[in-house]
Amino acid sequence: MTWCVFCQQGSYQDQPGSTSCKYCPKGTHQPNQGGITCEICPVGQFSALANSSQCLQCPNGTYQDQPGSSYCVPCPAGTYQPNEGKITCEVCPVGQYNDLKGNSQCFECPIGKYQNQTGSSQCVSCPKGTYQPKEGEISCEICPVGQFSALADSSQCLQCPNGTYQDQPGSSFCVPCPAGTYQPDEGKITCELCPVGQFSALANSPRSLTKGCLECPNGTYQDQPGSSFCVPCPKGTYQPDEGTITCEICPVGQYSPLTGNLQCFLCPSGTYQDQPGSSYCVSCPKGTYQPYLEKETYGQSSCVNCSVGHYQNGSGQTSCLVCSGDTFQDEVGQATCKDCTGFSMCYNKEKTMCYSLTTQIMSYESFGIFRGNLSPTNCKQLCWSDARCEGFTVSSIEEVTVSKRGDGKNRETISQEQCYTSDSSDVYPNENYTSYTFPPECHE
Structure with missing residues (x-):
């Protein structure tokens, strides 16, 4: 069975x-x-x-x-299921994500990211100008003033480097300090103005990244703060030092013909300058001169008048000329000489005086030897040849000076009566001299 x-x-x-x-x-x-x-x-x-x-x-x-x-x-991305035998998945909470299927957990958003939505499969990058230093956050932090975040996903903001600033929160960049300013420190919200005597020509210049602005070079100045340039010293001024707020005025006797000069120049020979702060020197006028001197003695505030017996008919000269021919000059600072011509005119060797000789007979001596009487023409010729015209100088109405015969050096004062009665072999009287005095310049 x-x-x-x-x-x-x-x-x-x-x-x-x-x-x-x-x-x-x-x-x-x-x-x-x-x-x-x-x-x-x-x-x-x-x-x-x-x-x-x-x-x-x-x-x-x-x-x-x-x-x-x-x-x-x-479980699809953005969800998770930590337990067995479940009929649904759990949604990832804010601040977390799940980028794969079949996860049993969600993951916290890493630093530099955030998620403010549930059931997310990914986190959102913090945009430029923000940061997030923690995990699992639902938002990003805004960069404070003086800081920046140039990249997304930043976990921190960086301080603005020296030479820059940022006065707005949430920035992705820093602003270079403009020309005329500087910033030696990091993380600043403003730039410092260049002080007077200094400048910053370029934005974010190398100098602005270190110690500050540049000093104005010599030959320039700056009297305003926050400047991007220095001002060249104008003509007639100079500046030998750096970092100054003014220029120095050229003293008298000196000049500065160009802008931006480090020094003034001494007026050369033949010129002068009597005003401070000048850009040029003045040529010495006619009748004056400025001698050629050693270089260190250049720079005069006035010119020298031509002395008597001299003249100068040109400007800007270094010397005067001696009066020539039948001319003389008895005044200083003259552009021409005076005429001394004519039958009875006689000038001295220095050309400083001109005399009108009378028609009277005169005594003269040459080389210490009495030569006799001569006319005005003869005396004039002897004056030019450095002979001595021996005039009779009247001491009083009763006395005249006479020359004795012989060596011509033995002279004495005698009365007019003696002059008339003396032996002609002893003296040579001349009653016409009682009112005449011959110019001493014709004497040796």
Whole structure:
């Protein structure tokens, strides 16, 4: 006699008289023997194989919301499931993300990123001008003034370097200090004005990155703060030092013909300058001169008048000329000489005086020897040849000076009466001299 056998777990038979059992299909199971049906896997479970005696719970990271399933569904990106046998997935909270399917957990957003939405598969980069130093945050921090963030995903802001500033929060850059300013420190919201006597010609110049502005070079000045340039010293001024706020005025006797001079120049010979702050020297006028001197003695504030006996008819001269021919000059600072011509005119050797000789007879001596009487023409010629015209100087109405015969040096004063009565061989009286005095300049 043949016995019937129970269908094993995982199988069933719903028909009588069967010689075999049927396998429970995927998504079902049969935990008992002798089953006539299979049980459907409940939600949150699955049966991946036929002939299963039990359903398995969906592992973490997956879910199943349908009964009779042969598989579990991976949690999509942006969700997670830390537990088994679940019919849904959990949404990633704000500040976290899940970029893969089937994860059992979400991840905190890294530094430099944030997420303010739930169920996100990725984090958002902090934009330029912001930063986030912590993980799992829902927003980014704004860079404060004096700082910047030039790149996205920044975990910190950087201080503005020296030579720059930033007075606005949330900036992705720093502003170069404009010309005329500087900033020696980091993280500043303003730039410093260049002080007087200094300048900054370029924005963010190398100097502005270190110690400050440049000093105005010699020959220039700056009396205003915050300047991008220095002012050349005008004509007539100079500046030998750096970093000054004014220029020096050229003293008298000196000049500065160009702008930006480091020094003034001494007026050369033939010129002068009697006014301070001049850009030129004045040529000595006619009748004057300025002698050629050693270089260190140049720079005069006035010219020298031509002396008597001299003249100068040109300007800017270094010497005067001696009166020539029948001319003389008895005044200083003259451009011409005076005429001394005519039958009875006589000038001295120095050409400083001109005399009108009378028609009277005069005595003279030459080389210490008495030569006799001569006319005005003869005396004039002897004056020019350095002879001596010996005039009779009247001391009083009663006395005249006479020359004795002989060596001509033995002279004495005698009365007019003696002069008239003296022996002609002893003296040479001349009554016409009682009112005449011959110019001493004709004497040696």
